[in-house]
Amino acid sequence: MDISVTTHSNGITELGVSGRLNMVTAARVRDAIQTAVDDNRGRVAVDLSGVVFLDSSGLGALIAGLKTAREAGGDVRLVRPTEQVELVLDLTNMGSVLKSFDSVESAYPHE
Amino acid sequence: MSDMVTRTVRLTAPPDTVDTVHDLLDALWPSVPDVSARDRMSLDTAIIELAANVIQHANRGKPITATLTVIAFPDRIEATLSDSGEVGEVDIEGRSMPAADELAESGRGIALMKALVDTVEHRRVDGFNHWTLVREREQVRQPDAPPRHLPSVSISGIIDEMARQRALEEMGILDSPPEDRFDRVTRLAKQLFGVGGAKINLIDGDRQWSKSTAGYGDEVVPRDKAVCAVTIEDDRTFVVQDLLADPLLADRGVPGEVEFYAGHPLQAPGGERIGALCVYDGKPRQFSEREKEMLRDLADWVQQELTASHELSRAAEVQQGLLPQSLISMPDWDIAGMCLPARAVGGDFYDWYPVGEGAAITLADTMGKGIGSAIIAATVRAVLRSAARFGDVAGAVDLAAASLNADLDTTGLFVTLLHGRLDMDSGEFTYVDAGHGLTVVARRDGAIERLRSHTPPLGVDLETEWQSHSVILNPGDVLVTASDGLLDLYDGTLDALDKIGALALLASTSAEVTDAVRARARGVAPDDVTVVVVRRDG
Structure with missing residues (x-):
């Protein structure tokens, strides 16, 4: 799994995650979101277009990140989840909390 | 008619092990016919959740062996994870999905698995846990239908297959060098029936391995291309006069090499059918009742040799134990x-x-x-x-x-x-x-x-x-x-x-x-x- 970090001029941190987001890699994603929250105001967009697999551990990392970000007044929004990721979000009812968007810009339109 | 694909993997400590299961699944699916992307995705996710739970709860830090068997039926796919872990402690009942707004970071795995398939079953047999997931195929599923109870139909076969595999491994004969006492029988069979080849074949997981070959033929053949893999499904002599003319068996024949086949199953000391003695020829032919009888006698001979070597290796262990x-x-x-x-x-x-x-x-x-x-x-x-x-x-x-x-x-x-x-x-x-x-x-x-x-x-x-x-x-x-x-x-x-x-x-x-x-x-x-x-x- 790879994580790329891009800080946009409007203060949004974009995390590009690719590969498997599972028990093995969950901690790294959690840490990456924590770092983004510490460095910025906690507005994080996670680009999931390269994630081939998300399991409940990976989902747990996104939820942990969401909690951290919200405590800092920010949010975690998902960008372009793959079909498998959508399936997991849907069946766990987490899609309503971890919202998905087509792009980083549409995830935070008013920034 | 169903297609079965089996893979075995050794699992140790989480979390790296989960990637092993991912790799296993990636290697397995191409062998399962006609799986829709949605079915594959659902079963992948459900099996990973199951494996993660099995590894976390069942092994107490010790390595376990797990075998994944996927059986594709026209209307459903059944996946069984059989593991050697201690008594299964994974609670599959009564796990409901945590509410989204609680933002719980864990506790969704089992509920997710149950939402992805129609049925989850657990059995414990002979020291193994068998976790079976059944998913009705997308092709026959009503759109947006909720999961329904669909008992597995393949599990008894999988349990038998595991016992068979264990019996075969216990005999310690797999991948052993050629032995004259077996080669003698295949040579005799080839001559006696006037055929192109004779083999003693053992069915080991996904492959057929030949202990002895007289005439032509590969030492290793994929199980789904081996006729002896069909022979061991029954205890009788199996004869196919013209393989290529049989729609169910044609893809196991080889034009000009294996068009005729006759085989008799070989049993381990416990009665498990571990392989077959077979004869084959490059053109179709008849096989009389008398010839069937002779083939059965030769198979009995091979079986006695197999049992003798099994008992001898036990005797060797005992003798070494006296030192x-x-x-x-x-x-x-x-x-x-x-x-x-x-x-x-x-x-x-x-x-x-x-x-x-x-x-x-x-x-x-x-x-x-x-x-x-x-x-x-x-x-x-x-x-x-x-x-x-x-x-x-x-x-x-x-x-x-x-x-x-x-x-x-x-x-x-x-x-x-x-x-x-x-x-x-x-x-x-x-x-x-x-x-x-x-x-x-x-x-x-x-x-x-x-x-x-x-x-x-x-x-x-x-x-x-x-x-x-x-x-x-x-x-x-x-x-x-x-x-x-x-x-x-x-x-x-x-x-x-x-x-x-x-x-x-x-x-x-x-x-x-x-x-x-x-x-x-x-x-x-x-x-x-x-x-x-x-x-x-x-």
């Missing part, structure tokens, strides 16, 4: 022994055990090789052990010889042996050498002394008066005694003993000497090779 396992605690003394039978079992043995302020040490060689000699060797060991409790060394051998004479006379065997007692304080070794004469004492200064034999072997002369002799082992001296199989590893003369004596002086431990002999003997020894090394440190 002294633990070192006796004698300060300043270092004793090591090795016994390498030329066949599975042999007529040599060595033994030692504490007696008084020291130890009794025996090395014996029963005439002949193989099972008959092994039975006598075990008897000699037992009789000597009990006789050693009474009187001195000569008295013990006398008592043992008196008990054994009748048996040795009946079987026509005799036994050479060195039996002695070592006094650990004085270094005096008192011994009886009964026709053995293969013992040397290597002195610290490099001199090698051979211990002479004064009496004939046991079983030769009922009137023998057993006399003991003794030799003093000083610090730095080493006593080496061996069976005559050792001589064959060198030039066949007694000079070999001098060489071993010299080697023992150079070595820093007794085990170094026995290891060196074992390395030299492996695979080349025509006779049983046994060596005991006793060194006095200093």
Whole structure:
């Protein structure tokens, strides 16, 4: 799994995650979101277009990140989840909390 | 008609193990026909969640073996994860999905798995957990229908298959070198039926492996291309006159090579069908009832050979178990022994055990090789052990010889042996050498002394008066005694003993000497090779 970090001029941190987001890699994603929250105001967009697999551990990392970000007044929004990721979000009812968007810009339109 | 794909993987500690299961799934799906992307995605996710839970809860830190079997039916896919973990503690009942707004970070795995498939079943059989997931195929599923109860239909077959695989592995025959006793049968079958080829095939997981081939044919064939994989589904002779004309079997035939097939299943000692003896030909042909009968007789023969080798390897384990396992605690003394039978079992043995302020040490060689000699060797060991409790060394051998004479006379065997007692304080070794004469004492200064034999072997002369002799082992001296199989590893003369004596002086431990002999003997020894090394440190 790879994580790329891009800080946009409007203060949004974009995390590009690719590969498997599972028990093995969950901690790294959690840490990456924590770092983004510490460095910025906690507005994080996670680009999931390269994630081939998300399991409940990976989902747990996104939820942990969401909690951290919200405590800092920010949010975690998902960008372009793959079909498998959508399936997991849907069946766990987490899609309503971890919202998905087509792009980083549409995830935070008013920034 | 269903298609079965099986993969086995060894799982250790999470979390890296989950990636192993991912890789397994990636490798497996291309072999399962007509799986829709949605079904594959759902089962992938459900199996990963299951595996993660199994690994976390079932193994308590120990590695476990897990086998994943995927069976594709026209209307459903059934995936079974069979693991060797301790009693399954994964609670699959009553796990509901945590509410989204609670933002719980864990506790969704099992609920997610249950939402992805129609049915989750757990069984525990013969020390294995079998977790079965059933998903109705997208092609027949009502859109947006909720999961429904769909009991698995394949699980009993999977449990049987696991028992079959275990029985096959226990026989220890897989990937063993060719053996004439099996090649003889395939050669005969090929000639007898006038066919292009004959094989003894074993069905091992995803592959068919040939123990013996007469004629043409690959040693390894994928299971789904092997006709014998169909033969083992039943206990009767399976004959296909024209494979290519049979729509269900055509893809297992090879034009011009395997168009005709006849096979009879082979059973493990427990009755599991582990493979088949088969004959095949490059063109279609008939196979009469009489020919079926002959093939069955040949298969019985192969089965007897398979069972015999299984029992023999058990006998070998038992015989090795009779050798002294633990070192006796004698300060300043270092004793090591090795016994390498030329066949599975042999007529040599060595033994030692504490007696008084020291130890009794025996090395014996029963005439002949193989099972008959092994039975006598075990008897000699037992009789000597009990006789050693009474009187001195000569008295013990006398008592043992008196008990054994009748048996040795009946079987026509005799036994050479060195039996002695070592006094650990004085270094005096008192011994009886009964026709053995293969013992040397290597002195610290490099001199090698051979211990002479004064009496004939046991079983030769009922009137023998057993006399003991003794030799003093000083610090730095080493006593080496061996069976005559050792001589064959060198030039066949007694000079070999001098060489071993010299080697023992150079070595820093007794085990170094026995290891060196074992390395030299492996695979080349025509006779049983046994060596005991006793060194006095200093």
